[in-house]
Amino acid sequence: MLSIFGKSRAAKEKEKERRRKEREENQRITVVRQLRDQIxxxxxxxxxxxxxxxxxDDAFQQQRELFKQAMTSLETDGMGKAFDDEEKETLKRLEQHEIAAETDAERYAVTFTEEKxxxxxxxxxxxxxxxxxxxARRIVYRAEKQFVLKSKGDALFAKSVKAIDAKKFYQGRVFFDEAMKCFTDSGFEAYKKSKMAFTSRISTESAVSISRVWFGHVGRVEFRKTKWKNELWRIEAESLFNAIDTSGDGIISREELHDGLTKAGFSTSEIxxxxxxxxxxxxGTIERSEFMSAMKNASLQISGQKDINEGLWGIGRAQQDWMY
Incomplete structure (x- = not known):
């Protein structure tokens, strides 16, 4: 009787332990399911x-953190960990055992246990x-790169606005072009288009600024009345150099040159x-003779015309037409 009673008690303890493990496993599976849903x-x-x-950006950062939290929890639990070579081999053997048991259930009934x-x-x-x-990680990390590029573009765009506000047009255009490249690389085309409207402000303020210094230069109006038509390009170039060279020492810095040529309507690549x-x-500095020589070449290249006067002179005339 004791022996029978002992076996009965052992069987009950075993069943109790089995149920406890089953409850824990069910709880674990429930948590895993919730984390999978969160991802x-x-x-x-x-x-x-x-x-x-x-x-x-804020909404993306929030969702990214939720993803990372769920991923970390699953990996800590072990359910989200990648298999090592030994575990891969174990899984392979168990699947082969399952196939064999389905083919000959009677033969493998003992070996393919419930535990397996x-x-x-x-x-x-x-x-x-x-x-x-x-x-999910591939999607999130790809999105993260897009938002990083967008944030970089936003920072450059803010610098562009600040530069234009300070009348530093060349610098503003450089920052703007870099910002547009970031927006293009980010893939947010609609967002990029919304920022493109700023180009009209850059063009307008550049035109207003150059018109003020260019047409306000002492004697320029008188120069335009001269009969020396072959020297019109030189008058235009000298007028622009004098407008840029506010100190009047016959030397301008690269930064002054960039701003001046930007105001005059030249593109970044041309400048x-x-x-x-x-x-x-x-x-790092440009003298009057260097400026004049380069402007003569640039005038021909930009205009695409044989008459050099029609190149640089055309810029000034276009600005005057815009003003009046």
């Missing part, structure tokens, strides 16, 4: 944010979870090319 929700929201005309079935079920779930994490030609010795 899926975060990814879905991030994809919606990427499609917005003005993608909100549970182990296979959990390993398969772990493989699914890991696959979901890897897929960079002319600056290299003017400052061949890389001294």
């Amino acid at each position: 899926a929700d975060a990814v879905r929201v991030i994809q919606l944010l990427l499609a917005e005309d003005v993608p909100p 079935k549970d182990e296979l079920r959990l390993m398969r779930m772990r493989r699914e979870v890991r696959g979901e994490i890897d897929s 960079d090319k002319m600056t290299k030609e003017m400052d061949e010795d890389e001294s």
Whole structure:
């Protein structure tokens, strides 16, 4: 009787332990399911944010943190960890055992136990979870790069606005071009288009500024009345140099040159090319003779005409037409 009673008691303890483990496993699976849902929700929201005309950085940061928290919890639990080589081999053997048991259930009934079935079920779930994490991580990290580029573009755009407010037009255009490149690389085309409207302000304020200094230069109006038509390009170039050279010492810095040529309507690429030609010795300053020589070449290249007067002179005439 004692022996029978002992076996009965042992069986009860074993059953109690089995139920306890089952409850813990069910609780674990419930938590894992919740974390998987959290990852899926975060990814879905991030994809919606990427499609917005003005993608909100704060909302993305919030969803990214939710994703990272869920991913870390799953990896800490073990359910989100990648398989090592030994675990991969174990999973392979269990799946082969399962196939064999389905083919000959009677033969493998003893060896393919419930414990092995549970182990296979959990390993398969772990493989699914890991696959979901890897897929979600690719989406989140790609979005992260896009928002980093957008943030960089926003910072450059703010610098552009600040430079234009300070009447530093060349610097403002450089920052603006760099900002547009960041927005292009980020993939937020609609957001980029919303910022492109700022170009009209750059052009307008540049035109107003150059018109004030160019047409306000002493004697320029009188120069235009002269009969020396072959020297009109020189009058235009000298007028611009004098407008840029506010100190009147016959020397201008690269920064002064950039701002002046930007105001005159030259593009960034044209300015960079002319600056290299003017400052061949890389001294950082440009003398009147260097300026005149480079402007003569630039006038021909920009106008595409044989008459050099029609190049640089045309810039001034266009500015005057705009003013009046």
